[in-house]
Amino acid sequence: MAAGTLYTYPENWRAFKAQIAAQYSGAQLKVASTPPAFTFGQTNRTPSFLSSFPLGKVPVFQGDDGFCLFESNAIAYYLSNEALRGSSSEASAQIMQWASFADSEIIPPASTWVFPTLGIIQYNKQATEQAKEEVKRVLGVLNQHLNTRTFLVGERVSLADITVVCSLLWLYKQVLEPSFRQPFANVTRWFVTCINQRQFKAVLGEVKLCDKMAQFDA
């Protein structure tokens, strides 16, 4: 069973994937996210950090045995067990499919829409409107898939659910108000089922679904 330390800044949705996976697998995971263990912008710029993790990005994982890993999906995979990884080639491939879907289809439009509401990037009306349409398209694909399913792959939680839930967190917390998410009831049912799992709650705490779409923070 894997054991080691996850270095990240606090409240990092990319790190949540690994933390939730460890809750399911029982992997012994320490999280270094605040001083003195880890100071974002300093620790990850030190020569010793960069010699193991040359991109200088977080999250990164360092096993008690010295095994080093970067890229959040790889870390979440390493800290998982077979139940989360998929017990057949088909299941493992489908889990990988949804993890890729989260990174390539959800994160770009979700960030374009949410970041201006947090004051992180400049608001751009056209980009935001296009991102909203992209998010609708993506939620439509998920809603269709979840029409007859409780979880994304197979009959129980897998890395697919963990990865996609974490990629949707900011959307559900910040902008998916009830009227916007109404057409995607299967997705919201699935999302709430997941975040209410003990292992998700242990990492995410109470996740409050947004009741009023946040506007950009001028």
Next chain:
Amino acid sequence: MAAGTLYTYPENWRAFKAQIAAQYSGAQLKVASTPPAFTFGQTNRTPSFLSSFPLGKVPVFQGDDGFCLFESNAIAYYLSNEALRGSSSEASAQIMQWASFADSEIIPPASTWVFPTLGIIQYNKQATEQAKEEVKRVLGVLNQHLNTRTFLVGERVSLADITVVCSLLWLYKQVLEPSFRQPFANVTRWFVTCINQRQFKAVLGEVKLCDKMAQFDA
């Protein structure tokens, strides 16, 4: 052993990953990329295609047994064997790490730099210059890693090499002229070693490394 059909347009670097994986694993793979089997922009918009592949993007895979998969990394994984997937948790996680690295660190700056030279997107001087710097950073990370290694993970070709080689194809063919790639000799040695493997050559044919950096196609 998996068997089925890959739907894509011709010369799609994302589809190459699955095709090369099948060369190594012996999976029976048919490629539908030209009429009448497949016409990009038409077939992938038909209701029957969209019912199996709701994103309408390619490549997609349909097994002879009806098993459907989208997202190129998932398809390449499904068509692989254990040697390509990694024979331990550590190896599999490292392979996943490099596949994520390709998608998140290589593709964005590579597309920004190469697309204008192909006439795919408008040239933007600042974006191109920034992309060149990111490509240098990424090649530096790879060059460091390959300083003491023949392949990215373990002692033989894996999905990591296949995925990263395919994500670098356009760069090496279009803009990485000798003077630009000179500081990254380990990467070029590794890249040439891979494309000269029989299984890569069977799919890619002769890959000619660029000798003059292409400029944007006004």
Next chain:
Amino acid sequence: AVQYLSQEKIWFEKTQYDEAERRFYEGVNG
């Protein structure tokens, strides 16, 4: 969390690039 999130590198233009690539290859493939 917001302060850290601003350090994340996101490919905001990915959708535009996907669209441009699709149009290009639809053109190439008639």
